[in-house]
Amino acid sequence: MSTNWTARDVPDQHGRVAVVTGANTGLGYETAEVLAGRGATVVLAVRDPHKGEQAAARMAGDVAVQQLDLTSLESVRTAAAALREAHPRIDLLINNAGVMYTPKQTTADGFERQFGTNHLGHFALTGLLLDRMLPVPGSRVVTVSSTGHRIRAAIRFEDLQWERSYSRAGAYGQSKLANLMFAYELQRRLAAHGAATVSAAAHPGVSNTELVRNSPAVVRAPLSRLAPLITQPAAMGALPTLRAATDPGVLGGQYYGPGGLGEVRGHPRVVTSSPQSYDPAVQQRLWAVSEDLTGVEFPLRTSPGPGPSLRGAGAAR
Template structure:
């Protein structure tokens, strides 16, 4: 096709081409709208130390990127060192912050959690922000190193023990913040059966995940109550529906069918990290604790996630479980 033919083609099809361009811009604007809240805080974190679990990819990595640009010392707490070291080097180069360090942490092993905490307490004089970001989703039935169902152990017991082991150092660093990444999936959990936390009565990967996200919120609620007056706040959040590799165990056929809609309907990792960042740095959240956030705003959890007695009993049972796993 020569230039004259090309011009003629454009002229003959200008309505169709114009409509396609309009639809394209419309989709871009719609995607931007669907991305949700943005953290607009300009807070600096110079002299502050931040721990982010599961931070070599996805929203954890983007959380590190943002907080590193604010001047924080970042500890990337991850299981896979081969993936984490290159990610850390990329982030150092991108942010200009050389104070990004890597430490091994496998939340599916309480021995690893204890080893990590021991090292941190030996080497870090302060912990200003702890972001419990790491987790697994919809995985086939398997057990942690301590014999717990994988999603229960990794998404709840690991962060529960980690937070408690570091809690005195966090209190000493007050004002400080603890941020727990949960999910709107908590609203899909069945009424909580405390005798089935470890899937003793049968395993469903979707229910196990939704239950673990409910536990994140109940843990945060009881933690916040226990921290009252300490200068440390604890909040949980839903990051949004984010296009990461977390749901890799989701039905493969449905994943394939949904691919054309992924770009439009899902947040990218940067957008998905915004509420974590907001909870970590926003000036207006000083003293705000025990809340659940989505799109950088307080949202209401489902009724059972607001049950204080349930949260207290869960804490007590979790203490017993991690103690027995020594």
């Protein structure tokens, strides 16, 4: 594989089944399009099936659409049941969909919207599909986080749903930190289980997508003007996810992001996340709370205790 890893480095994907959430636009679309172009059977798991069908029509290859609303655990369970029926095996689950800087809102189940969508919805979906992946050699769960996991971010166990006060940036940071902690704790449990599946994470840097559409106008307007200067195209932003999903050298617990200054843009490489993201005690507490909130238990043995940190797992920067 080249140092400047690109979509051309994605290996042949024929015979593999990939489920990509939020794949009708932006990073998810770019990720799904490359996988389909390399021969994978790709499922676009999207909230709006009509937009999903429009996206699928623009892709070459074997592409299907599955309705999935991550703000509803009922929808997550329905989608997982349909996917399980359609696919006896799943090689790739890419937890890509997300919302950012939304006003204070709750999901159908009463969760703060960013935490409920970005973390709890994906936690539940992964748990409901994982037994379709565990026996499959080379199978991977890739969870997409953000550099926002460093900004005003903490897992607020005393007020996970931001009922006492609300910060758009703080709630987003918590959800993206939770994404990373989930990816790391999932890898620890997969390794203890002796599973063929590995868990990795990725972030897109600062990419030109629709994710900031929920930001306040005072933020959105200057970002729109500055976007050509400070962002990279969605196709570049998707590369860390694609590398985490397909590079044969990826190890469980690794985190991929752009290799340029500040991880804003550039070709993907292994990066490190914030120190708190590697705290195994918090990871396990978050896991237990997430199981309780979603009612989803994973087909894995209990985590073997805090154990060694996954920080820098498997490769140098």
